[in-house]
Structure formats: structure tokens, C-alpha cells
Amino acid sequence: MYQATFHYQGVATMPFYDAADGTRLAYEDYGTGEPIVFVASWSLASDMWEYQVPFFVEEGYRCVLLDRRGHGGSDRPGTGYDFDTLADDIAGLIEYLDLRDVTIVGHSTGGAEVARYLARHGEDRVARVAFVSAMLPFVMRTEDNPEGLPIELSEAAVKQFRIDRPKWFADRAQGFYATHLGNDVSPALVEQGVRRCLETAPMAGIELWRATARTDHREGLRRITVPALVVHGAADQSALIDLTGRRTAKLIPGCVYKEYPTAGHGLFATQIDQFNGDLLEFVKG
Structure with missing residues (x-):
């Protein structure tokens, strides 16, 4: 793996490292201190964390953000959108930067990637983990998962x-x-969110969507031993709380569960102060 920084018309762009299969993955790295690694939602890149990163940098933390393959500034390969590869991509960045005592925060599909990272690579470098509006534990309906949704909907x-x-x-x-x-969100912010989603490679979005629906994380969640925080909005229309957040909280031993009554999937932008405060309390604890 190697790092490079490009310059375009005198402006530095994001650094990157090479994943195991040669895919160039972009990341951002701000601040110093105990590291927090942020993993973005399906079809969103590192910019989604703009309401968290300045806050935590000012609180004395190092914030590292990964653009998964097919998203943001990273390459758009034709393969690698399964959760094993995505977990290996996270591991590659953590090992490349030699991060230790890491807090990993994953939103939506990013939370599922974090769960697979722990199941696949262990907890040696991890101090704690936060699952935010996460697409966990298993979305698809199967014989042993009757609460799931029919694959036909996906x-x-x-x-x-x-x-x-x-x-x-x-x-x-x-x-x-x-x-x-009543969440106070401007039309401009809503428009920005749609625009950011559309910047993702269409095929990457489709393959990751399918992988999210079909991947079972239940056993891995049961084996988590580091402190865990689960945050979910009761009004989440993307990750229905009875299917995801509440079931996830029951599977992770001793986790802290926070439920926001009026929050949707985008609680990182609508409940900024509450979410940042809860996450800071968890990291400090």
C-alpha cells in the first residue's frame, strides 16, 4: 500500500491508499489524539460527516474518514462490493495508518461494514464501536429470519x-x-443530500444495495466484546427500527441503546447536537 496526494491547479486533493486488490481508496484525516474512524452510508461518501468531524476535532480527537470503493474520491472498480471485501478495505486503512484504540462509527450500510470488519478482523485495534441507523442484523426474509423483508422488495x-x-x-x-x-432541514440541505447520492457510481450502488439485503450479521454481533453504542431513529423509513435498531441492540451483549423518537435515517444532520453529545459521551466513557 502507498499514499499519494494529487494536486490539481495548485489545490491538494484527498490522500489515498491501495486496497489489497489494487483499488485506490480515498480517505480524509483530521486532527490529533484518539482516533475515530467514520464509515459512511450507502451511496454517501465522507462528506456526510461534515456535522460531526469539526466537533470531534475541536474536542481533541483524530477523525479518519474512508470513501468506500465506488464512492467519493475512490476508484470505481467492477467488483468488491461484498461485505468481506469492504471489511478488508476498512482493515487496510486502519493498518496502513497504524491506528490503535480506535472508535469506529458506521451509519446505515456503513454500520454493517463495521460489523463485518469486527467479525472478520477482530477487535485488537478497536476500543469501541457505534452503529448509527445501521442496516443490521439481517434485512432479508429467510426461513430462520421471518421478520425480514421479501427479497422482491429489494x-x-x-x-x-x-x-x-x-x-x-x-x-x-x-x-x-x-x-x-418537524425536523428543521432546509430545502438546500435536502437537495444537497440527493446530489451527493447521485455522485456514487450507479453499479456500485446496485451491488452494495443487494449485498446489504442479503448479508447476515447476526452471529458476528453476538460475538462483540468491546463497548458498543446503537443509535436509531424511531421514524427511520430506510432502516425500520423494529427490523434493525431494536433487534441489533438485543444481539450485542451489554450495548448502550439510544432511540430518538422523531429522528429519521438522516439523524446525523437533523439531531446534530443530540447525536454528537451522545457519541462524545460514549467515546469518553
Whole structure:
């Protein structure tokens, strides 16, 4: 692995490192002190954490953010959107930067990636973990997971992506932030969120969507021994709380569970002070 920083018209771009399969992955690294690694949601890159990073840097923490393959400034390979490869990508960055006593924070599909990282690479470098609006423990309905959703629903969404992906995101944008419950989100912020999602490679979005629906993380969650925080919005329309957050909290031994009554999936942008405060308390604890 190696790091490089590009310059375009005198402006430095993100550093990157090479994953095991040669994919160039971009990351950001701010501050000093105890490290926090942030893993973004499906179809979002590091910029989604803009309401957390300045806060934690000012609190004395080092914030490291990864753009997963197909997202943000990273390469767009045709393969590698399974959770084993994505977990290895996280491990590669942590090992490349030689991070230790790490707090890993994952949102939505990013939370599922973090769960697979722990299951696959262990907890030697990890001090604690936070699952935020996470797509866990297992979304798809199977014989031993009757609470899950039919795979036909997942594939219906894929069909819509292939017909009119911008409309699919636009139709769900208000629900993402649960604006109907009074969350104060400007039209500009909603528009920005849709635009950021559309910057992701379309095929990467489809393959990651399918992997998220089909991957079972239940056994890995049961084996977590480091302190864990689960944060979820009761009004989450993307990761229904009875299917995800509440079940996840029951599987992780001794976890701290925080439920926000009026929060949707985008609680990182709508409940900024509450979320940042809860995460800071957890990291300090």
C-alpha cells in the first residue's frame, strides 16, 4: 500500500491508499489524539460527516474518514462490493495508518461494514464501536429470519434505480430526514443530500444495495466484546427500527441503546447536537 496526494491547479486533493486488490481508496484525516474512524452510508461518501468531524476535532480527537470503493474520491472498480471485501478495505486503512484504540462509527450500510470488519478482523485495534441507523442484523426474509423483508422488495428498488435513479432518491429525501415530524432541514440541505447520492457510481450502488439485503450479521454481533453504542431513529423509513435498531441492540451483549423518537435515517444532520453529545459521551466513557 502507498499514499499519494494529487494536486490539481495548485489545490491538494484527498490522500489515498491501495486496497489489497489494487483499488485506490480515498480517505480524509483530521486532527490529533484518539482516533475515530467514520464509515459512511450507502451511496454517501465522507462528506456526510461534515456535522460531526469539526466537533470531534475541536474536542481533541483524530477523525479518519474512508470513501468506500465506488464512492467519493475512490476508484470505481467492477467488483468488491461484498461485505468481506469492504471489511478488508476498512482493515487496510486502519493498518496502513497504524491506528490503535480506535472508535469506529458506521451509519446505515456503513454500520454493517463495521460489523463485518469486527467479525472478520477482530477487535485488537478497536476500543469501541457505534452503529448509527445501521442496516443490521439481517434485512432479508429467510426461513430462520421471518421478520425480514421479501427479497422482491429489494429487487423492485433495483428496478427503479435502473429506470430513474434521481427520482427514486428525490421521492425519499423528505422521509430520510423525517421532516414531517418537524425536523428543521432546509430545502438546500435536502437537495444537497440527493446530489451527493447521485455522485456514487450507479453499479456500485446496485451491488452494495443487494449485498446489504442479503448479508447476515447476526452471529458476528453476538460475538462483540468491546463497548458498543446503537443509535436509531424511531421514524427511520430506510432502516425500520423494529427490523434493525431494536433487534441489533438485543444481539450485542451489554450495548448502550439510544432511540430518538422523531429522528429519521438522516439523524446525523437533523439531531446534530443530540447525536454528537451522545457519541462524545460514549467515546469518553
